[in-house]
Amino acid sequence: MEYMLFLIDMIGTVAFAFSGAMTAIRKEMDILGVMILGMVTAVGGGIIRDIVLGTLPPQAFREPIFALSGVLVSAFVFVIFYFHVKGYRQISGLRFQQALMLADTLGLGVFTVVGVRAAFDNGMGINYFLPVFLGTITGVGGGLLRDIMAGDRPYIFVKHVYASASIAGAVVCVFCWNRIGEEGAMLVGVASVIVLRFLAIRYRWNLPKIGGGEDFV
Numbered sequence: 322m323e324y325m326l327f328l329i330d331m332i333g334t335v336a337f338a339f340s341g342a343m344t345a346i347r348k349e350m351d352i353l354g355v356m357i358l359g360m361v362t363a364v365g366g367g368i369i370r371d372i373v374l375g376t377l378p379p380q381a382f383r384e385p386i387f388a389l390s391g392v393l394v395s396a397f398v399f400v401i402f403y404f405h406v407k408g409y410r411q412i413s414g415l416r417f418q419q420a421l422m423l424a425d426t427l428g429l430g431v432f433t434v435v436g437v438r439a440a441f442d443n444g445m446g447i448n449y450f451l452p453v454f455l456g457t458i459t460g461v462g463g464g465l466l467r468d469i470m471a472g473d474r475p476y477i478f479v480k481h482v483y484a485s486a487s488i489a490g491a492v493v494c495v496f497c498w499n500r501i502g503e504e505g506a507m508l509v510g511v512a513s514v515i516v517l518r519f520l521a522i523r524y525r526w527n528l529p530k531i532g533g534g535e536d537f538v
Contacts, residue, residue, distance in 0.1 A: 325504070326438075333431030334387045335394050338363040340424040341467045342395035348471050352399050358470055359395025363428075364388050366462030370436050370455050374443055422522060425464060425476075425483075430514035433460035433487045434507040437494045441503075449495050456491030457484065460514070482521045482528060490514035 341362025345355040364381035371379035381388050436459025440452035461477045461484050468475040477484040494510030501509070520526065 326435075329431055329507070330387060330435060331390065333428045333435065334363045334390050336424045336428035336431065337366075337463045338391035338394040339398060340421055340428060340464070341391075342398040343421055343424070344467055344471050344473075345395070346399065346402055352396065352403075355399045356392045356395045358467060359398070360388055360391035361470065362463040362467040363391030363394075364463065365466040366432050366436070366459040366464075369462040370439055370459040373455065373458065374439065374445075376443075422518075426515055426518040428463070429460045429483070429487055429518065430490060430511040432463070433457065433490045433514055434494050434510040435459055437491050437498070437510065438503070438507065441498065449492070452495045452498075453488065453491040456494065456510075457487045460487035460491070479530075482517065482526055485528065486514050486517040486521065489517055 338359040341359035342355050344362075345358040348354075350358065364379075364387055367387075368379040368381050371377070371381075433456045435456075437452045437456035439459070440455045445451045445455075464483075465475050465477055468477075490510045490513040493513040494506045497506035497509050500506075
């Protein structure tokens, strides 16, 4: 079980580090900026979660393998694009958006259920709210910090039911926790997030919002 949890954590770390690095390259940051943004995206949600739980210092500092993995993945992505000029020029196009969505979706699903598990491990599964909240903040926290540091409007507030998919996956995971077991609940939770995200992307689902820009009063 511990090996599986480590593997799940690492998959989420790599996916979000890739997402952060791609965003940094699109913003024309240097290699240090790419590594920092990739690392923050990879471990940011977990740091916020641990602060809420009062687990200090956060796991990202106590077990630096995840932060270091985020740095290495980001550096690798930078090197690939640095020596592949054609790929660099296409990074803001359709392929970039598809790669970013795929990495974001995978990382979102994985870290959502990791956050839920952290709540139960700390004896905070007394109601549904806290595990769902921790699952969601773990899932979306890294991407939120990435967008703020990159100077973008946070993705979770504008498109493709991003945070909503995390909330739904966390609810499913919590509901299944005592019914089908920890492993089964985590797998179902990840699958729920991924399926909902892909459906939202495929059918262009978005939450209602008020338009009008500066003309709206």
